[in-house]
Amino acid sequence: MITISLCMIVKNEEEVLARCLDTVKDLVDEINIVDTGSTDRTVEIAKQYTDRVFFFPWTGNFAEARNKSFEYATKEYILYLDADDVLLEEDQIKLQQLKKTLDPSVDSVSMYYNAGTDEFGNVTLRYRRNRLVKREKNFRWYGDVHQYLSVSGKIINADIAVTHKKIRHSVGRALGIYANKIARGDKFTPRDFFYYGNELRENGKYEQAIESYQNNLAMQEGWVEDKIYACIYMADCYRFLGDFANELTALFKSFEYGEPKAEAACRIGYHFQRKREYKKAVFWYELALTRKPDPDQWSFSYPAYYTWYPHLQLCVCYYHLGDFQKSYEHNEEARKYRPEDHNVLHNKQLLESKLGIEQTETANLS
Structure with a gap:
């Protein structure tokens, strides 16, 4: 059976930290919690679950904090969670079984991230993340915000899900980080433009979001899936602005990058439904x-x-x-x-x- 270090970064998470740890404490062999400047009871709660609580001054860069948390791990594999994540009972059972049967030659296990659910328990947003990684590989995080874990080697996809149960949304925090990047004169990657567009859109800055998505699409490099969703989200911005012609153009443009997704087809359907066609x-x-x-x-x-x-x-x-x-x-x-x-x-x-x-x-x- 493999051993697992849980690594987390936290700040002012007193409302949700215990809920998270209760769903995973019996599945891991070590809990490492890095606090980045809490002013509430977060540290006190963390110490009820582990004596491995560390402190790292917030630098405005999530990747730096996550990399620091990984440095404290001592077990064979690292599992990371956010404080407002949980493992539902069925996923706890699956993770326990994976722990017993995982081939030690595996470098990373990807799991679903159920980033949203509706009031009936249906998942509203899902994607995969490399969630359980071999410690000796020293995989690193990159990115100030919407960071990613760079992983290579033998990767398997599990049907285990981590479920996000956010209580409140940190409005504008990510926009502030992007503003600092712009002020420093950082060069934006296609990924930066895509996620910056998302933050602008979610904060109602639709014209700026469209510009950022267009910057993503204008670059040859970049993940094709991001470009598909850049078109779809850009269409949403046009719809919010009442520009229905460009909404439809943006949706059809998504077909240039791959087969029609249901997310685009439904939006096109609604476009014609509004027109009673x-x-x-x-x-x-x-x-x-x-x-x-x-x-x-x-x-x-x-x-x-x-x-x-x-x-x-x-x-x-x-x-x-x-x-x-x-x-x-x-x-x-x-x-x-x-x-x-x-x-x-x-x-x-x-x-x-x-x-x-x-x-x-x-x-x-x-």
């Missing part, structure tokens, strides 16, 4: 349902666009096209994922009425 909308939503997310995909994946969302929108489109049976069938498919969604339940009541079951009709489909 329901047959065109149906084409794109049904195309989305033919797309299957790759379980080994490393880039962002939004499972809703492959499952309940196109079904729910097809329910609406077919309703307006007068095909109540198909509308009902798609609503039932959406209900499998969102059984208590009041919109889905209302659609069910309305459509059953249309199909001959006497009920009160208060239309919710628009």
